[in-house]
Amino acid sequence: QVQLVQSGSELKKPGASVKISCKASGYIFTSYAMNWVRQAPGQGLEWMGWINTNSGNPTYAQGFRGRFVFSLDTSVSTAYLQISSLKTEDAAVYYCARAAGGHDYSFWYFDLWGRGTLVTSSS
């Protein structure tokens, strides 16, 4: 079964770090780039960036440079999102999403999504 399984909800104090996992199954993990998308409570979708699952090279959207880190463990077909120095405004659902659409990344779309991981930052 082709799917992305994300780790469970996280409740952290401001200033702490959190690491979310996204395990792929049913397809060749390194054949598709992995993206991360944030959705704050009651808000729309916000693209955070992507990671090349072959090289491990990450690309971050402008608002996600510094405290956000994408990583991989290809041996277990898993992508990770780590957020450090958590702020209350980081509270959101974080989705991993597989990119499809061929070699030209300007035509990519997100054809497979995880169920999302809720991160809450509260003292």
Add this chain to the structure above:
Amino acid sequence: QSVLTQPPSVSGAPGQRVTISCTGSSSNIGAGYDVHWYQQLPRTAPKLLIYGNINRPSGVPDRFSGSKSGTSASLAITGLQAEDEADYYCQSYDTSLSDNYVFGTGTKVTVL
């Protein structure tokens, strides 16, 4: 702040046709980049609905259709059903920002 603008809400009675617009600019839709659409049912993850402007993934009913013209795109839902009540987002690629991919502001579809 998204560069793709959608109406906040649209509504229709069961069986009716509704359309959702997605207005961009010369740095995204108008530059020839594809538009894709996602459906997000309440408390669930987004699901790909239309890709490459007009294409439906396997399993998506043909009641959903997409189109693109100039700097805008549209999603049409014909024969509206109660199960179509959801949020809908367009998505494209943009060259004006360092953010490669942009989502629309989102539209809530209500079935009356």
